[in-house]
Amino acid sequence: MPIDVTNLTYIYFKKTPFQADALKGVNFHIDDNDFVAFIGATGSGKSTIIQHLNGLLTPSDGTVKVDEFLLTNNKKKNKNIGKLRKHVGVVFQFPEYQLFEETVEEDVAFGPKNFNISKEEALIKAHKALLDVGLNESYFLRSPFELSGGEKRRVAIAGILALEPDILVLDEPTAGLDNEGRDVIMSLFEKIHLEQHKTIILVSHDMDLVNKYAKKVFVVDDGKIVAYGKPKDIFLSYLGHGDLEIPQIYAFCRLLKEKGIDLDVNKIENIDDLIDQIDERIQIKNG
Amino acid sequence: MDSISFGRYVNYDSFIHRLDARNKILLLIALMIMIFMPFSTWSTSLIFSLLYFIILMILMGVSHCSFKSFFKGILSMWFLLLFLIIMFIFIPNPSLSSVPLYTFNESYTIYWDGIYQAAYIFLRLILMMSLTLILTSTTKPLDLTYALEWYMYPLNIINFPSHTIAMMISIALRFIPTILDEAKRIMKAQESRGVDFSRGGLFKKVKAIISLIIPLFVSAFDRSQQLSDAMEARGYDPNSKRSRYRKLKFHLKDLISALIILPIVAFIMYLSIAQNDLDIIYTLFKVEVGF
């Protein structure tokens, strides 16, 4: 399902003393089966953008088009939002706060049941989603409240995966996790992307993860998209000035350059490329 | 969202905003008593209420209250108004001065007084609402609790924990917006899982509300635990004496406003209690004509 957003504008608390212009004319296109990331400072508008993708927010102006679903500022015309939510699954920041059922499997089955799927079928989908996120049968009947933070988050993500959405939207899915939990979750999304051909839309502050997993990056600043492209191109264009945090490998290259070791950054996309180039230099030096 | 902003503190810099919170609470109570003072006939009471209404609307304008959310709040009470009218119209009204309005089958009579009475009670409700609205939208919640604590201070003699209670109120007030934000967030998360909070049968509605309430409670308990840990870590002790960052100050304008409002309230109470309001109003009127 391709996504087309044109001139999207959003104002919180319109026409009140608390009015805040969060989005000021955002345009972008996301292909089917793509893996994209939105990056930018806190308060730049990333969460506001993604809440439009499944109709949680209604545009103040402009349009959001997901496949044949069209959202405009005319609330009455935005039909089928319920259906849209089955196709676009949004996992919010700290999703563990949405758990409420007595057992893990019931909590995960809650979503499918809301879309009029029978209880048995919903449980089957729930079990599959739980196995997908790496929680085995021993977890199914436990209370979600007695799990660890990382496990709770995986249950919450399974709750969205059980809806079998075509597009998976993740708002800072790794916030507050330790290194290991981060890698587990991110490789889970990559697996879903590669095996089930779902579109993944990631919002993240962690530039290393963005560089490693995303195919395209949108840079959001002050309610607008200011740059767009492949992660490497984006990060290299921001290498000179400090507006944007950059992945450690590029920061490392920058430090090396200051010490007089000028690597060919255009050929570096991941840590292996970096190691290869350094290796090359050492061999040249050793004769 | 509009219902949330009703009565919320709005940061303007008006005369009423600058009054001392203690003074505002005192005047609020005085004015509430005044509003509830009845006069000898319904018509006088109604006229006085209309007068209060005009004055309060002016005060609301002065203090930048949102008229739109105020009238929306009133409109949402239409059911109450209907109920009052029906109730007062059909209650038998044996008062001698009652003027009949309509008689059914020569046996049951509706009196004008019933309608006056319903209108008067509804008007009083609106007056109370606008008074509290003026207080809460011009006074920072924290200042309000400090003022309450100040009024509760004498109760310390009988070991009443006035500081603890004020602290509890101010923490509760502090967390209302946070918990509302949290509720919005959880609602969005559950809506993403297909919950529809606005439609559905009773069973679905109950399930939807459970999916909101339980996570809300879990996070509120988490938060209160964290807060109490953090307060203890910074040496908070409810029994020790504490200094204040912001102090309440009684200014000249507080004195002036109290000196204007309190005598008026006293005068109206006198009129009402002595039940000779009409005489006095006539006398005043005559004096004016005489000039």
Ligand SMILES: Nc1ncnc2c1ncn2[C@@H]1O[C@H](COP(=O)(O)OP(=O)(O)O)[C@@H](O)[C@H]1O
């Ligand atoms: N619920 C809200 N009410 C009012 N303003 C909001 C709300 N959510 C976000 N904003 C404002 O909108 C802007 C964008 O916020 P957000 O989309 O959350 O940014 P990000 O996710 O990039 O940190 C910010 O200025 C923020 O203050």
Ligand SMILES: [Mg+2]
């Ligand atoms: Mg955000």
